[in-house]
Amino acid sequence: MTAPADPGPPRSGSGRTSADRMADTAGTHGAAGGVATARAEQVLSRLQLLITRKLDGLLQGDYIGLLPGPGTEPGESREYRPGDDVRRMDWPVTARTTVPHTRQTVADRELETWLAIDLSASLSFGTARMLKSDLAVAAAAAVTHLSVRGGNRIGAVVGTGGGSTVRLPARPGRKEAQGLLRAVARTPIKPGRTDLGALVDMLNRPPRRRGLAVVISDFLAPPDDWGRPLRKLAVRHDVLAIEVVDPRELELPDVGVLVLADPETGALHEVYTGDAKLRARYAAGAAAQRSAIAYALRAAGAQHLRLRTDSDWLLDIVRFVAAQRHARTRGTTR
Incomplete structure (x- = not known):
């Protein structure tokens, strides 16, 4: 299913990194000729402050894990x-x-967390508060904040489209975690699709001790491509799948003639959105696609968190973490 092009002003530009685009979302408005590194630092600083204030305010505790539970x-x-x-x-x-x-x-043992972040061209799309790629970087920042405490190690593999991947080694400490986030935010997005199955499989090699694996993607690739590597990953690790979604991928607005673009191939299609039957078929197809993704994630044994570009993603993370902590402590004596 192709993603509809934004009917408003362009939300992304060629050659821009996630940090450049997140500047607008985080309230940063630098000069056009500003240095990308300075922009990335400023954006990530604001994002870290936002995450720290909200997550620490709503999730009290010395050790907060997304999946492992209490300390x-x-x-x-x-x-x-x-x-x-x-x-x-x-x-x-x-x-x-x-x-x-x-x-x-x-x-507790020191926890090793690995992120598999899909930053392929299909995530360079957004019609609400931010692009999907910006939301993916923000989710990675939240996971890092929750996982880096107590000397835990965190590393990442990043898919940038066109078969390219970047591996960032796992290191302990907040300073190293911030360096990892800066590297992710500065990663340029290339044309083409990321092989999500191969990206997930990079977390299986070399074999690592049991830890937390987080896969951040829109999961638009067929589930057959990434389902088996994800099941293999869940055998050894706790797996969290963070699905990023834009509302226009779920339903079409009635805005007359709309140009739909495939961001990975550049193919364009004109669609008359005034046709109610077409909008209904689109919504039904999108619902079936998301149901297939959710089923494949459950079958793989992964926890599933869906974040939308038009909602309060931090609040969604807070609710998810709180639900996981409640489920893991319910009926225990601790």
Whole structure:
């Protein structure tokens, strides 16, 4: 399904990076001849401030993970001793043995997080608050903020279209994480489609210890192309799939004659959007496509988070993280 061209002023320009375009979204308005590096620094600083204020304000806690849960892992149970924290009582074991037991905990291992970020040409599109590529970079910044604490390591592989990929090694520390985000934001988008299956498979090689893998894409490639690598990735790692969507990919507005463009091939088609039946068929086809994507992600064992360019993406992330924490702690003794 081709993506409709923006009927308004152009939202992207050839040769521009995500940081250049995110300047408008973040409220940064530099001179036309400004240095790209300075713009990237300013945009990411504003974005980091926004993420820190909102996420830290709504998600309290010393260790906040997208999927791994609280900051301690359950260990073995032992008999209760005077002075033990009663909040650590292991009630199931106590009921079975009729002897009070407490649940011990073990320290968390350092978490290694890898991002697979699709920045192919199909993401250079947006009709709402931002382009999909800008939203992908913003999502990567939020994941980095949530994952980098406690000496955790974070790395990334970036697909830039045309079969090109960039690998950024995993390193611990906030300074290194900010450097990774700067490198992602400055990555120029090339014509052509990213092989999403090959991009995901890069996270499988070389084999790494269990950690968190985050795939950020619009997932417009056929699920058969990326479903198997994603299932393989989920065998060893916790996988989070972040799907970025623009509202015009879900339904067409009634704006008369509209030019639809495939951003990966440049093919153009004129469509009369005043036809209600055509709009209904488009919406039905888009719904079927998104349902197939959601089904493939569930079948692969990945958690699914959908972010839209016309909604508060930070609030969507907050709700997702809160739901994951509640699901993982529900019914436990911690």
